[in-house]
Amino acid sequence: MVKSLSKRIGNAVILLLAVLVLNFTLIHIAPGDPVEVLAGEMGGATPELLAELRADFGLDQPFHVQLFTYLGNVLQGNLGYSFYYDKPVTELIFDRIGATLLLVITALLFALFVGTALGIASAQKRNSLLSNVVTLLSLAGFSAPVFWIGIMLILLLSVALPIFPIAGMATADEPEGNFAYILDVVWHLVLPALTLASIYLAFYSRLSRASMLEVLESDYIRTARAKGLSRFLVVYKHALRNAVLPVVTFAGLQFAQVISGAVLVETVFAWPGLGTLAFESILRRDSPTLLGILFFSAVLVLVVNIVVDIAYRIIDPRISAK
């Protein structure tokens, strides 16, 4: 366990270095000279000044020297500086990461629990009404753009029927007291989390349904039934553990895509997380911030993958036995 874990962490570090190299290469080969942009903002500069600026920023150095300087900076926790926000990128990211994690984790847990429950329930009876509804919903969830689902939910549940707030994470004039504040945030969280969950809800219900159907046909389930155990006990005690394995695997594999979804959902609901930060940095053409977010999400994805790996071993002890 420890050995395979340290191998995974080593692997993760290599992947992160590769992300940094990619980031740097992209900036390097992209059209547009940062020094000329800067000079443009200062209102023009002589060629001598341009050369001086270039030397100041180390832009006259060869590619590999610049790359190593960049890597060294990142290792010291310096992901660059956002001129628009006038703040270091790491600081910006740490300001926003909490909101994103809250949204993503709520949506994922919701999708996992409800999706698995729907899938298992619809696996009990093929061609039942529930089973058809699940199939239909999952088809719809695959086909509609997630940001559009969010906008439609706003039109329905915030505009036509004003139940939920339209945007943001908390009411502008904060309600008194901790409990009221938490309630306020939860109230704001409902629609974005539901929107983000919708894609994965469909997916998990389909996956757990297929996997449950397969497990229910295996010999050990028949044995358990033959012993006289109730159907309920067999499904929820014997079959569930095995049926949920592929769902857990996919939840880990898909985490990168969940972050992509969060970028869109946060933008729709003006949820103050990394996604809106990414959206804003596109508007401002603030590439250090956008690249910082890309790097940081890769870190997040790798951490989640390692956590899922551990969870997987707890659910299925056969894996560590091998």
Add this chain to the structure above:
Amino acid sequence: MIDSSLDNFNTEPMEKPASPARQTWKMFSSNQSAVAGLILLAIVLIFSLVGPLVYQVAPTEMVWMPLTPPLESEYLLGTDYLGRDILAGLINGGRITIAIGASAALLTIVIGVTIGALAGYYGGWVDNLLMRVTEFFQVLPNLLLAMVVVMLFSATLTNIAIAIGIVSWTSTARLTRAEFLRLRSMDYVRAERSIGAKNRRIIWAVILPNAAPPLIVSAALSIGTAILFEAGLAFLGLSDPNNMSWGRMIGDNRPYILDSWWGVTFPGIAIFLTVLAISLVGDGLNDALNPKLRKR
């Protein structure tokens, strides 16, 4: 007795078995939802390819009072906040959306199949290296990476299609690799090798055609994914400023949803129906090309 039984024996030559393409079509056309998807897809294609010839209103010009609701003017689906015709936007945006979706999907398939085929066929260090590259692309949130690429290299139609292509090939590569791993030790592949066929021929002319069915399905589905992807980028403001697209319409009209529900609703329905049609056709192809895998 014996004679009579022989007389009864049918000596007519057996009917020629239907060609694989015919069999597939027969299977496909007996699947109601797949046929519905195909019809829907045909309607979408006619709407956005023939539509601009019939309905000649410029999608980017102000034609009427801004924010006119549907059915209240000659512009049936209403106008947006700049007084642009929504219907014209849908018709012309469809062409762009479908063009980007199709070319990005093509790129996805070319990259994915090449990497997957080489990794699965050669195995060893080639496989190791290529799978590391695949893993690398799976770790990065693909939308964020595409955002970075499009922002740094400017939002033209080509750049957007390329960006979508280079961030979405990983699942195709894994699928192709699995197929090649399965097929590379088949007898007919060995036979081909024993008569001295080159690796290049074995990969592209022997194994690939046999791996085709799941790849065709994946190609069909990746058009749908690419359309959703383009819509997402356009919604975030990363679209070609000279061309309308469905995602861009939603993004443009989002700040005005309190005044006009129609500006965001219709383009979304268009995307939904198109991707739904593609998924239905893809699922139908999956069942038809691979009857063994049919859903329970």
